[in-house]
Amino acid sequence: MIPVRQWKKTIRLEEDTTMKAVISVVGKDAVGIIAKVSAACAACGANILDISQTVLHEYFTMIMIVEIEQLNVPFSQFIDRMEALGRENDLEIHAMHEDIFNAMHKI
């Protein structure tokens, strides 16, 4: 196995202190995955800050970081919508508050 990860950094904004969430999308590669997730984010008022995606062994993995301060729905509902979108498209989508990653990996 070649552990090559070629992350395509499409957008990169400066570090700030706004509340963010991490959306992870894993599934079989198909046309329009980013478009669907981005559209769902836009509908909820989540501002996309960063997208990294790769295709490894036909599997599509995307990590999206979004700003959730201006959400037009409660965060828990946003999580539900993302997970529902995953189920509809045969993808595994999880949205989690960024703090869990910071807690675990930042001293």
Place this chain on the structure above:
Amino acid sequence: MPAIEDILETLNMIHEECLDIRTVTMGISLYDCISDDEKSMNRMVYEKITQSAYNLVATAEEIEKQYGIPIIHKRIAVTPASLLCGRLTRDGAVRLAATLDRAARELGVNFIGGFGALVQKGFSTGALTLIDALPEALATTERVCASVNVASTKAGINMDAIARMGEIIRETAYVTRENGSIGCAKLVVFANAPEDNPFMAGAFHGVGEPERVINVGVSGPGVVASAIRRAGEDCSLSELANLIKKTAFKITRVGQLVAHEAGRRLGVPFGIVDLSLAPTPAIGDSVAYILESMGLEKCGCAGTTAALAMLNDAVKKGGVMASSRVGGLSGAFIPVSEDAGMIAAARSGDLTLEKLEAMTAVCSVGLDMIAIPGDTPPEVISGIIADEISIGVVNSKTTAARLIPAWGCGVGDMVRFGGLLGEAPVMPVKRATPAKFIRRGGHIPAPIHSLKN
């Protein structure tokens, strides 16, 4: 912004390696409910618990969702109930247990701990009443957990209490015989019981604790086992210890985050994070598999105690830095019925009661969830407890015994408890009896604290 590699590592821990928060436990003081009138005491206990924790389950579920980390149990621990039993009859104590059970059901928590007594130096009237009531209380309630602290390093060992607990455990096994003697799975006998332990069945709200408190127990044997496997076979034990420390740090940081958030949202002070590796019967969530991934052919073989000692120490070292307050049991748990690897090792005969006893000298807790033949005499049960308790008393650590004399079952039979309590093979017990030793009763004095050899 977190790095992609870190995000993927966390996601992998949660979705592939069974990382979870094992329990968010709210401790509630019941001192202000003590009354000479049984009815009003029961009413006050019910109201105090249900009002204090009315939003515990909902809040924990909210946190679970927001951070994407499963919180397996939401539980309650109360003041040792023997302190409320001074004026009660035996039946009154059973009714108090029923009240706790009703409160737990109302709140939607799966266990409520604290139906217990501290008798390391002797029995109060309330403690005697409560201990007498244990078999019926455990048989007639579903969610109540009981614990009795029979010894401490400072007080020595109350052998009268140990003799009594042997009988009580056997009686509890009999009255709950229809359900695999499950009553015994909810009853722990302790030495040096911690007052802030969030894990069942031994959780209670200690006498020095605040009015209400949130304690969190982390878990993650699967994460540690995967990290060790990834390190490969050429990795030395020093490197392995370091790796376990780093992994324990990460796991505990999540516990700290959840504990802090739960405390803030509930308006209850955060007590401690318990740095424990708590297994479940799920494949990949086993402490025995961690030991085996270190290079043991089977948990229980020669080298097991050394491997466990290193694991336990490394977990504490990594965890301590990750949390602002650490307490509870903090260490690796080895409950036989709740650990797929332990079950397999016990079934194949590689893991024996004697080896488990040795292992408890270097890890958290003690002889936990061990099924023994249903016809084991009470004196033998007391003898096993006394051995386990002495290890704790002499080594200034918590030890405990949660033995299940499975009624009607013999060596090799499987006893099924269901859910996270799992299933246990009935393990052989030596037939020679310590009856005369146990019948002497009295007190084993506290050990000397110098001349340590």
